[in-house]
Amino acid sequence: MKDVVKYYGDYPALRGVTLEVPKGAFQCIIGPSGSGKSTLLHIIGGVDKPTSGEVTVAGVRLNDLGDDELAEFRNRNVGFVFQMFYLIPRMSILENVELPLILRRVPREERRRAALEALRLVGLGHIDPRKRPTQLSGGEQQRVAIARAIVARPRILLADEPTGNLDSATAKVVMDTFLELKKTLGITIVMVTHNLELLPYCDAYAKMRDGKIVEISSKQQPT
Numbered sequence: 001m002k003d004v005v006k007y008y009g010d011y012p013a014l015r016g017v018t019l020e021v022p023k024g025a026f027q028c029i030i031g032p033s034g035s036g037k038s039t040l041l042h043i044i045g046g047v048d049k050p051t052s053g054e055v056t057v058a059g060v061r062l063n064d065l066g067d068d069e070l071a072e073f074r075n076r077n078v079g080f081v082f083q084m085f086y087l088i089p090r091m092s093i094l095e096n097v098e099l100p101l102i103l104r105r106v107p108r109e110e111r112r113r114a115a116l117e118a119l120r121l122v123g124l125g126h127i128d129p130r131k132r133p134t135q136l137s138g139g140e141q142q143r144v145a146i147a148r149a150i151v152a153r154p155r156i157l158l159a160d161e162p163t164g165n166l167d168s169a170t171a172k173v174v175m176d177t178f179l180e181l182k183k184t185l186g187i188t189i190v191m192v193t194h195n196l197e198l199l200p201y202c203d204a205y206a207k208m209r210d211g212k213i214v215e216i217s218s219k220q221q222p223t
């Protein structure tokens with residue numbers, strides 16, 4: 001993205017952000033609450049449109065897209081993970097992971113196969129997929145949510161505080177899951193986090209403050 005500005009009304013949430021994330025990289029975004037991190041993710045994911053500036057994601061120039069095309073872009077290219085897992089409690093784990101494929105009208109057998117594969121990829125291949133989400137630990141539930149985010153094989157995974165509800169040991173299991181997905185799928189990951197302990201897992205981080213990137217680095221701890 002280049003020179004991206006985002007206003008909510010007359011409030012500038014982003015005040016000129018330029019960021020390049022290489023394909024297949026794991027990019028972290030840090031910075032205080034309200035500094036524009038979620039807004040940045042929303043713009044990369046095509047959920048929000050910039051007020052000005054250019055955004056190209058997975059080879060697609062998002063500025064050129066209308067609302068329907070933007071929705072299509074999201075469906076095809078982007079998976080989302082949040083701090084809350086947003087799993088549907090009355091559905092089995094398998095059904096939760098299948099959901100994006102149900103919405104895409106993928107046939108039942110293919111759906112099932114893809115969901116089981118996604119669960120295997122996040123390290124939950126040993127868990128009975130007929131269980132309900134509440135029968136799993138928090139870390140396992142987040143990995144189910146990650147399986148759901150990747151089941152349609154997006155090129156980009158956007159994670160907003162994915163470990164915010166997890167203890168630090170479990171957070172590291174989730175980071176290992178991201179590294180595994182990076183390796184096996186070549187997926188690009190952009191993660192917002194408050195947890196500086198997780199930065200060693202990232203290839204690079206950008207630190208935001210007041211709607212701007214104030215520090216950018218590769219493989220270094222922030223000062």
Ligand code: ADP
Nearest residue numbers: 008011013031032033034035036037038039040
């Ligand atoms: P962070 O993720 O770093 O906490 P956000 O990107 O969520 O920051 O928000 C940046 C600023 O923009 C905050 O002041 C927030 O209140 C404001 N903001 C975010 N989304 C909206 C919105 N939809 N409408 C109005 N203001 C918003």
Ligand code: ADP
Nearest residue numbers: 008032033034035036037038039042083160161
């Ligand atoms: P975080 O700080 O964890 O990033 P926030 O609580 O700032 O999350 O924002 C949660 C959601 O509410 C986001 O989708 C954001 O865009 C929206 N939001 C944040 N601030 C405002 C606001 N002032 N007006 C409207 N929506 C907002």
